[in-house]
Amino acid sequence: MSTTxxxxxxxxxxxxxxxxxxxxxxxxxxxxxxxxxxxxxxxxLLWAALNSIKERDEANRQPPTWFPxxxxxxxxRNLAGFDQGIGTYLLNSxxxxxxxxxxxxxxxxxxxxxxxxxxxxxxxxxxxxxLAILMVPYATILLPLYILLSRVGLQNTLxxxxxxxxxxxxxxxxxxxxxxxxxxxxxLEEAALVDGCSDFSAMWHVSARIVAPxxxxxxxxxxxxxxxxxxxxxxxxxxxRKYTLPVxxxxxxxxxxxxxxxxxxxxxxxxxxxxxxxxxxxxxxxYVSGLVAGxxxx
Amino acid sequence: xxxxxxxxxxxxxxxxxxxxxxxRVPATRRPRNGMLFVAPTAVIVVALFxxxxxxxxxxxxxxxxxxxxxxxxxxxxxxxxxxDDQFLGAIIFxxxxxxxxxxxxxxxxxxxxxxxxxxxxxxxxxxxxxxxPYVVGTAAASSMWWVDVHDRFGxxxxxxxxxxxxxxxxxxxxxxxxxxxxxxxxxxWKFIGFxxxxxxxxxxxxxxxLYEAALVDGATTWQRLRYITIPGLRPTLALLTVLxxxxxxxxxxxxxxxxxxxxxxxxxxxxxxxxxxxxQSFRLGNAxxxxxxxxxxxxxxxxxxxxxxxxxxxR
Numbered sequence: 308m309s310t311t312x313x314x315x316x317x318x319x320x321x322x323x324x325x326x327x328x329x330x331x332x333x334x335x336x337x338x339x340x341x342x343x344x345x346x347x348x349x350x351x352l353l354w355a356a357l358n359s360i361k362e363r364d365e366a367n368r369q370p371p372t373w374f375p376x377x378x379x380x381x382x383x384r385n386l387a388g389f390d391q392g393i394g395t396y397l398l399n400s401x402x403x404x405x406x407x408x409x410x411x412x413x414x415x416x417x418x419x420x421x422x423x424x425x426x427x428x429x430x431x432x433x434x435x436x437x438l439a440i441l442m443v444p445y446a447t448i449l450l451p452l453y454i455l456l457s458r459v460g461l462q463n464t465l466x467x468x469x470x471x472x473x474x475x476x477x478x479x480x481x482x483x484x485x486x487x488x489x490x491x492x493x494x495l496e497e498a499a500l501v502d503g504c505s506d507f508s509a510m511w512h513v514s515a516r517i518v519a520p521x522x523x524x525x526x527x528x529x530x531x532x533x534x535x536x537x538x539x540x541x542x543x544x545x546x547x548r549k550y551t552l553p554v555x556x557x558x559x560x561x562x563x564x565x566x567x568x569x570x571x572x573x574x575x576x577x578x579x580x581x582x583x584x585x586x587x588x589x590x591x592x593x594y595v596s597g598l599v600a601g602x603x604x605x
Numbered sequence: 606x607x608x609x610x611x612x613x614x615x616x617x618x619x620x621x622x623x624x625x626x627x628x629r630v631p632a633t634r635r636p637r638n639g640m641l642f643v644a645p646t647a648v649i650v651v652a653l654f655x656x657x658x659x660x661x662x663x664x665x666x667x668x669x670x671x672x673x674x675x676x677x678x679x680x681x682x683x684x685x686x687x688x689d690d691q692f693l694g695a696i697i698f699x700x701x702x703x704x705x706x707x708x709x710x711x712x713x714x715x716x717x718x719x720x721x722x723x724x725x726x727x728x729x730x731x732x733x734x735x736x737x738p739y740v741v742g743t744a745a746a747s748s749m750w751w752v753d754v755h756d757r758f759g760x761x762x763x764x765x766x767x768x769x770x771x772x773x774x775x776x777x778x779x780x781x782x783x784x785x786x787x788x789x790x791x792x793x794w795k796f797i798g799f800x801x802x803x804x805x806x807x808x809x810x811x812x813x814x815l816y817e818a819a820l821v822d823g824a825t826t827w828q829r830l831r832y833i834t835i836p837g838l839r840p841t842l843a844l845l846t847v848l849x850x851x852x853x854x855x856x857x858x859x860x861x862x863x864x865x866x867x868x869x870x871x872x873x874x875x876x877x878x879x880x881x882x883x884x885q886s887f888r889l890g891n892a893x894x895x896x897x898x899x900x901x902x903x904x905x906x907x908x909x910x911x912x913x914x915x916x917x918x919x920r
Contacts, residue, residue, distance in 0.1 A: 338727065341720045345734035348794065352737065354760050355749050369757040418646035425639020433643060437650055443658065444855045444903055446876045447896035450883055451660035452653065474653040481646060506638045535742025537858045541880075553744035557862055560751070569758045572748060579745040587740040588733075599806055 352580070359383070359574040366570030382570035386578070389559060389571060391548050393578060396555040399465060400534060400579075403551055406469035407533035408526050411476040415525050416518075418477075419484020420510050424493070434481070441478040449542040456543060468543050468551075472533045480525045483597065487521035488514055524597035527590050531583055552579040661900075664893035671887035682894035691870065692895060695878040702785075702874065703853035706792055710849055713793055714800040721801060722808055732805070736798035746795045747862035754778060754787055754863075781871030784864045788872065791859055796852070800845055807841030808834070843914040847907060854903060875899055 325333075358366050362379040365372055386393045421427075422434055452471055453462065461467030491514045499509045515522075537553040544550055550558065556579060559572045587594065665682055667675035686692055721732040738746060753761045754777035765771040778784040815833050824832070857876040860866060866873040866881075873881075875895070883892035 334725065337720070337723065337725060341727070341731045344717070344720070345731050348734050348738060350764075351746075351749055351753055351794070352741070354753070358752075367758065370763055371758055371760050373763070414645045414649060417642045421639045421642025421646075425636060425642065427636035427639040427643075430639070430643075433647055433650065436655070437646060440650070440654055442904055442907060443654070443900060444851070446855050446857060446879065447900045448654070448657045448661055450879075450889065450892055450896055451657035451664060454660060454664070454889075455653075455657055470649070470653060474649050477646060477649060506642075531740065535744070537742065537744035537861075538876075538880075541861075542884075553742050556744055556748045560748070569752055569755075572752060576745050576749050580741040583740045583742065584737060587737075591733075595802065595806065598803060599810075 352584075355573045355576050355580075358570065359577045361570065363568065363570045366573065367568065382568075382574040383578075385568060385571045386574045389575075390555075391550075393555075393575065395548060396550055396552050397578065399549060400551040402465050403469050403472070403540075404530055404533045406466065407472040407476070408529045410469060410473040411480050411529040412522055412526050414473060415477065415480030415484045416515070416522060418481045419486075420488050420514070422481065422485040423488035424496075424506075424510075434485075437481050438478050440474065445475050446538060449539060453542050463544055463546050463549055465544075465549060468540055469533070471539055471543065472529075472536060475539075476525070476529050476532065479528060483521055483525055484518065487518035491517050520593060520596065523590065524593045527586065527593050528597060530586060534579075534583055661893050661896055664890055665897045667890045667893075669889035669893070671883070671889055675890070678890065682890045683898075685891060686894055686898065689891075691873065692875075692878050692882075694870070695873045695875045698871075698873060699854055699856070699875045702788075702856065703850055705789060706853045706856075707846065707849045709789060709793055710797060710800050711845070713797055714804055714845075717797060717801045718804040718808065721805055732801075735801055738795050739798035741795070743795065743858035744862055747791065747859045750787075750791050751863050778864050779868065781868060784868060784872050788859055788863060791863060792856075795859075800849070803841060803845055804838070807838050811837035840914075843910070847910050847914075850906060850910065851903060854899075854906070 357375060358371070359382050360378055360380070361372070361375045361382070362377040363381045363385060365375065365377055366382055383393075418437075422430065449471075456462045456464075456467040456471075461470070488510075495517075496509045496513045499513050500506075504512070535553060536551075537557075540551045540554050544554065547558075552575070556572065556575050559575055560567065664675065666677055666679060668678040668681070669675040717735050721728050721735065741749075753759050754775075756762065756774040756776060759774075759777075761777065762771070762774045765775060766773075776783060777787040811833065815837075816829060819829050819833060855876055856874050857880065860872050860874050860877050861880070864872045866877055876899070879892050879895045879899070882888055882895060
């Protein structure tokens with residue numbers, strides 16, 4: 308299994324065609340079109356960031372100003388005072404994401420190893436059922452999950468939400484980790500087993516290091532999905548103090564009956580999106596390798 | 606020498622690791638330990654997937670106001686659905702939305718993948734630029750667009766006026782049609798990056814030798830596209846179709862945040878109708894029946910797509 312993807316491969320030979328002038332024209336056309344599109348794609352992100360650092364009055368001006376006439380953190384300060392305060396929502400989001408990432412990694416590493424290395428009764432039934440989670444749209448089972456969690460006292464808790472999010476991560480994560488472990492030759496572990504290692508320490512000391520890229524991919528997907536998830540917290544959380552960032556963003560609009568503060572809303576959007584952008588840019592290659600290993604083979 | 610060749614053979618068979626692995630060492634390990642490893646998975650799958658699924662089916666046969674308990678009422682929830690104009694409207698709207706989204710996403714993705722697959726300098730930058738909106742959460746992205754398309758605060762109106770396309774505010778989410786196309790634009794902007802990356806990966810997995818051989822044989826650009834690129838991309842296209850159709854049938858966030866189902870309930874999707882039924886009308890039984898219908902529809906659609914896909918692959 309290839310765990311990293313090579314930088315963009317030239318899958319087609321480049322043939323210099325036409326005169327030098329024709330090539331220059333084509334090259335320029337390519338960059339003009341691409342640049343216009345790139346600007347169109349990045350513009351909403353940049354404009355939200357730009358607006359968030361204007362002063363409150365300027366951020367709410369109608370029509371809006373293009374470039375900030377003033378630089379200020381006023382919007383972020385206002386956001387800090389919104390309802391429970393941005394800090395609460397940020398901490399909730401961090402807690403849910405952390406729990407989901409750790410939970411998904413632990414369950415998927417153990418499960419993936421079990422599926423890759425052992426035979427036991429019910430193995431294929433369990434594996435098939437896990438993958439079937441993909442077939443059943445999460446929106447449809449949130450309702451009974453909400454009922455179930457309230458029966459066991461986990462409704463309106465971040466742990467309950469994280470458990471639900473971990474469940475949704477299982478099909479991809481288990482599939483990914485099983486493939487990763489299967490690509491590690493068993494012989495590497497046999498030696499450790501002969502030397503008297505337990506199954507767990509054989510996995511931990513021998514294979515776990517080799518499948519590290521797969522683990523990072525599972526963690527990355529779990530983070531992005533749990534950080535951005537909107538529908539599940541909307542169903543499961545009903546107390547303003549428990550809300551995560553995406554739910555808070557929507558509430559800024561509906562909760563402020565008197566005056567809508569566009570500046571604070573955009574500051575909130577920036578707080579919600581920057582961690583994802585940073586994590587993605589740092590771990591980009593694991594994202595693509597995850598797609599190659601998981602999605603395309605599955 | 607011998608040992609070198611054997612290890613290479615093993616490395617080769619383990620690399621793609623699909624179905625038939627050649628070097629299966631007899632399973633000497635105790636099955637009980639394997640079950641311990643998968644125990645957490647089993648607990649979560651049973652407790653948070655199978656049990657809720659059973660509850661869902663049970664709920665759909667009961668009258669269950671949110672704050673009281675359930676009372677069985679047979680098939681009434683399902684017969685109610687047949688007379689529920691909002692739900693039927695939501696089904697039709699969701700189907701139209703799914704078809705339009707899937708087509709538009711593919712059309713735009715082909716343009717973008719042509720750009721990012723270029724060997725020219727800067728194509729990596731373009732790839733990242735097109736992909737970044739996908740990383741932003743749908744709720745955050747929809748909130749962002751809600752401000753951007755606002756008649757008074759919105760920058761999109763300013764941009765259109767600056768370019769000279771419009772004189773006044775467009776009213777992006779004012780009429781059902783405008784709201785629909787604004788949502789489509791948002792969805793393309795937000796999700797196209799994923800589509801593009803998957804297509805790119807699929808495209809780059811086609812061996813370059815095929816193209817070289819075709820060139821040597823004097824194949825035209827069109828012939829290379831027709832006989833190498835499109836057949837090579839078929840599994841990727843199939844996967845993207847399944848993902849796009851499933852995702853669109855379940856669309857919720859952008860409708861909840863950007864249009865809130867409006868104007869005049871013209872943009873209510875099935876999941877939004879389900880949510881309203883449960884948490885605005887507080888009728889869990891009816892909502893559960895809607896969920897069961899949606900669930901069956903999705904399983905049928907997915908099975909159908911996978912069936913068509915397999916058949917085309919074997920042909």
